[in-house]
Amino acid sequence: MYTAYVADTPNGKKITIALEELGLDYQLRLVDLDAGEQHAPAFVRLSPNHKIPVLLDERSGQSLFESCAILVHLADAAGKALPAQGPARDLVLQWLFLQAASAGPMLGQLWWFRHAAPEPNPVALERYTRETHRIYGVIERRLAESRHIGGDGLTIADLAFYPWLATHEELDIDLDAYPAVADWLRRVGERPAVQRGMLRTREAAHV
Known part of the structure; x- marks a missing residue:
């Protein structure tokens, strides 16, 4: 069982999407950023940088901050979405760190x-x-070479980029200039686990 401390932001959604995609058991704790809960002493003990997300492993007591470090941990724990070793793993990590x-x-x-x-x-x-x-141009060129940002199959690089690139309307970015990105957003966004992960933070924010 994991406890995910998140907010309804792209970095928070990365974690709920990954937990849903990887089929891991978790509970959600919404951190109210507007109310300053990220500065509460109890939270800062988990996240020294006063940022979400944080992941707490209820079995071991281990906590992690920084969204991409959390994604690596979850992928390794589930044995999915990140190759165990070698050039394929390095490829995913390069794109993950670019995000x-x-x-x-x-x-x-x-x-x-x-x-x-x-x-x-x-x-x-x-x-x-x-x-x-x-x-967006960098990702467009990458997706012209591969169906997924991280290489063969859906990886944590895709999960990290998705909630950020999906904000294109809020950013006034016209996807007509990025057809490969538009196709990738459609394909990833149609995945039921991704849809559930996107909704979890939104629903929690309105409880």
Whole structure:
């Protein structure tokens, strides 16, 4: 049994999608970011960076923070979505870390400056729009070579990218320029486990 501490954000959805796809038993704890629950001492003991998600293994007492580290742990525990060793594993990890290092920060900043900034900032919007298009282009070229971002079959790289790239409408990104991304989003989004994982955080946020 795992306890997943999440919010209704792309990084939170990564974890619920993975838990559903991998068929692992879990319970959900919603962290209210607007109320500042991520700064509560009990939560900070689990996540020193004051960020969601956090995964707690109720059997061992081990806790993990950082979404991509959690995805690696879950994939290894389930024996799915990440090759055990060799070049195939390295390939998945490269794309997984690209999501953590580039896609999440750039798309997240674009969303903030479009929807949450107290006043318009044209320079920031131009920068993060340009970077977001660049990242969609990187994934477009990757998907032109392979049906999945991480190589053969669905991997945790796909699960990490999906909730971020699925925000294209909120980011005002026209997918007509990225047909391979659009097809991949459709295929991954049709998976029942992905649909359940996307809904779990949304439902929890409205309880």
